Amino acid sequence: MSDTARTVVIHEVGGPEVLRLEDRPLGEPGPGEVRIRHHACGLNFIDIYQRTGLYPMELPHALGMEAAGVIEAVGEGVTHLQPGDRAAYAAAPSGAYAEARLMPGAQVCPLPEGIEFETAAAAMLKGMTVEYLFHRTTSLHRGDTVLFHAAAGGVGLIACQWAKSEGIRLIGTAGTDEKCDLALAHGAAHCINYQTEDFTARVRDLTKGEGVDAVMDAVGADTFEGSLDSLKPLGMMISFGNASGPVPPVNIGILGQKGSLKITRPTLFTHISRHETCQAMARRLFGKITGSEVKIRIDQRFPLEDVADAHRALEARQTTGSTVLTP
Incomplete structure (x- = not known):
């Protein structure tokens, strides 16, 4: 298993040209953390806000707020996920544009077998946003x-x-x-x-x-x-x-x-800050999807190395539905 993962990083704010694909070290999860290997990553306007500096971050910083994949390892205190589990998330800190990553486990959610990785990666941030708009605002x-x-x-x-x-x-x-x-x-x-x-x-x-x-x-x-x-x-x-x-x-x-x-x-990240609330929001979203009340439309797919093209398309309002990146 590789101890590095290809990750999209910005060292300065600006246009899509500032997006860089780098190898970053992985390591083992610490207390409360998980290591997840991504099968698909989501694209959202918040990624553009961060890249352009509208939402300031300490640089350099990895980008991306949502993804889905398989848990490789869990740290001490993580009880709702185990290695081998399918999982998905939309959560801080950013860094989802990656083959794999370490991150806090509290906002990573078990993914039902009936939902594909691409669907989950396209649905988590947008779907939980809709959940709080209609049920919590x-x-x-x-x-x-x-x-x-x-x-x-x-x-x-x-x-x-x-x-x-x-x-x-x-x-x-x-x-x-x-x-x-x-x-x-x-x-x-x-x-x-x-x-x-x-x-x-x-x-x-x-x-x-x-x-x-x-x-x-x-x-x-x-x-x-x-x-x-x-x-x-x-x-x-x-x-x-x-x-x-x-x-x-x-x-x-x-x-x-x-x-x-x-x-x-409101922001999604305030709503999901508590583990129990985040998991409940994800369960409601997953229920809408598995019950066929909500179907996730993915109209654009880009390999991770073409992330700049994905950003250009989203900024130009040339996209419909959701966009996913494939590591």
Whole structure:
């Protein structure tokens, strides 16, 4: 067994060209740690935020937040996993773009036999994000309506299916008619092409002027104002990403003027920080997948050495569904 693993590392922030593939030492897991050999790794916007410096890290640093594979060794105190177990995770610290790695075991989750490694690698970060959006951020009930931006992306296609399985009406937005069709095929009740329509006006039309109960917005700067204007009084604005850039400073008084609105900026990593919560979130996600309520669509695959091309495609919004890297 090799004592090194090919790993994607950045030594400086910048464009995709700063991504380097290096051999890094592995070693044995310490207390609370596991060593996992990856069969597939996931790609997410947070990886781009880290690479560009939007989310600062101490450099040099490995990238990648989610993967799936087989446990090779466990350290003292790890009881929920054993060598040979199939497992998957979306967790800090970053470093999932690798053949294998050591990492804290608390957020590594046993993977049911019925879920393939690529599916799990594409599903963990996005799927557990959808889990907390629908179950842990604001009170949503059957019959409620949500607005979900980027509904044809990796998180969006999971959210469309999740909403339908929970009896929640999801209005999506996307940038092309083809992407809107994809969101509709995955369970969105409506999808608005924001290039050809004013999504705020269309949301008001679709809700008979009332607005939606919640907005789930990972786009950021470009959609923020329109998202607030799409909410009903007492509605919840959930800003959980910055694909178009960070949201500028907000005068909190505007929330009162627009209907006593609520706003939050959650992260997955706060939600999964407790071992028991993380495992419960993963089990709910796995149940949706094995029960065929949620199907994970993987539209792009890249070998690990082509990670820069994968980043370029994601940044250019040329992807649909999920993207995986194969070590």
